[in-house]
Amino acid sequence: MTRLFTGEVCSGRAAGAFLLKHKNNKRPGSVCSRFNRMELTTNTNVGVDNAAMEAMYDETLKNFTEGSIVPGKILSVIDGDVLIDIGYKSEGIISAQEFKDLEEDPIGQEVEVFLEQLEDKEGMIVISKRRAEQQRAWDYVVNECEEGSVVEGTIKNIVKGGFIVDVGVDAFLPGSQLDVTPVRNPEEHMGKTYQFRILKINLERKNIVVSRRELIEESRREGRRKILAEIQTGELRKGQVKNITDFGAFVDLNGIDGLLHVTDMTWGRINHPSEILKVGDELEVMILEIDLEKERISLGLKQTMDNPWQEIEARYPIGARVHGKVVNLAPYGAFVELEEGVEGLVHVSEMSWTKRIQRAADVLNVGDEVDAVVLNVSTDDKKISLGMRQTEDNPWEVVAGKYPIGSLVQGQVRNFTSYGAFVELEEGVDGMIHVSDMSWTRKVNHPSEVLKKGEEVETVVLEIDSNSQRISLGLKQAQDDPWAGIVDRYPIGAKVSGIVTKISSFGAFVEIEEGIDGLVHISQISDDHVERVKDVMNVGDTIEARVVKVDPVEHRIGLSVKAASVEDADFEVREEMLEGLQPGAELVNLAGAFDSAFGDKLEEWHPGDATKSGDKEEGEDKEEGEDKEEDKKAE
The missing domain is CATH 2.40.50.140 (Nucleic acid-binding proteins)
Structure with a gap:
């Protein structure tokens, strides 16, 4: 029996109940937990002397150390508090919230508690079941786990930079170590239990850093090796879209990623993979190519569907009239969808019989429905040439x-x-x-x-x-050709008067009527030797000369100033008058006569030199060349 300071004696269970009832209103000397060795007495009926009791008391106190884990027994539960007897001079109180497995009738249940303090300012011991569990967990981690080992834990809280994980003790999980992909919604992982790898243990700070990502990557590596060992080109596999890029989509084949390129998604036209796929989609794809060294797999989705280009020539024979929708425009033409996965090209040159169309966008818009005629089909290249103008009369x-x-x-x-x-x-x-x-x-x-x-x-x-x-x-x-009848108007030997319009190194051009020029060769300017034409003639000078040659076809007239001083009766065309001209020609071609002597100066021969068929052909060739170049650029 235990004696209170007031002289009241109570049993241990009664003292515990009294303590719980008055735990918030304690007064020194008013509860049975405030013992004083000098006031311990023994009921004479028990038969135990004071000396023996005092020895037992001293021995009991020696077995308790603050910061240690001690066994205890539940005495009672009152108002959410649990009274624990650890065999010390007073009992301790623990909140029922620290108990995860409290029985319906917990009286007498044995538990381990952490002895935080032997005696607080109220004279009571301070104990904690949660801290005992944490200490046991920490001891287990220190003694049984090493950096790199795997533990199971539950994500319990979100903190700056990551998560707090309960692995028996609180451990820190960096945000980047939760998964192999960025975590978009951290809240969805709260309360979930996963396997984690211990990255670092700091004994001094009692700090543990864990990672889930490493386990996932390790599992995926193993999965990749297994899949690569058994996968075959041409087989079908199910997968889930993991990520979408501009050039395609990455598909998770249950442990290894494969690339589904945008060109292998559909037989039709798409501008971006997101038009037909989204992250999380379940797909059945075909294995197109395997690179074991780089662990890369190329996938195909359209290969799991019927190829619309099979027997395309039978469905779209040359000359057939078709109807379709414009799905894309390029400067050189318009792409027309004839059916899903089958498009034809209408080149700008095939859009109109009469209009020269520079860009397809000038006459068509995406979404327009048009009629066309099949001009050519290439099954190998998957191309169909269409013509819109062929639907109209030419x-x-x-x-x-x-x-x-x-x-x-x-x-x-x-x-x-x-x-x-x-x-x-x-x-x-x-x-x-x-x-x-x-x-x-x-x-x-x-x-x-x-x-x-x-x-x-x-x-x-x-x-x-x-x-x-x-x-x-x-x-x-x-219009009338002023050179028609030129021989009758200017016969050989006729004297003419004209104005010098142009001077060249080999002679002077003289206008004898509007639009009609003749050439005075340098040798026919004067009886004296002329070194330079401009020494004896100037543009604008009026001169008199005789006609020595006429070529109505080439529009050429040869003149001689020297012959103008000769009497009509004495005039005759002598060989020196034709010096520099093509000898033996019936019709003088002065340009040809001076070709070797004066090179590019022959372009100055006559301002009316525009009727040569050669010039015309050159122009036409230029036009054709520009058209061909234009078509080449378009293609």
């Missing part, structure tokens, strides 16, 4: 009948190029006037020297090529 098929060669036609100047002008004869039908066909008497360097945009002109049809959709027109041919 106006060029009747052009030859409407505009016969040699007929006079009128039109409006629509556009210029460096080599000619385009004249619109009717809507969609243009003819081209080459610069060489613009004037009889002058060399035209650019059509703007003669014509203006929007001007109405009368021309002559020179040539028609319906296949190439070209009409050649002549402006000068619709």
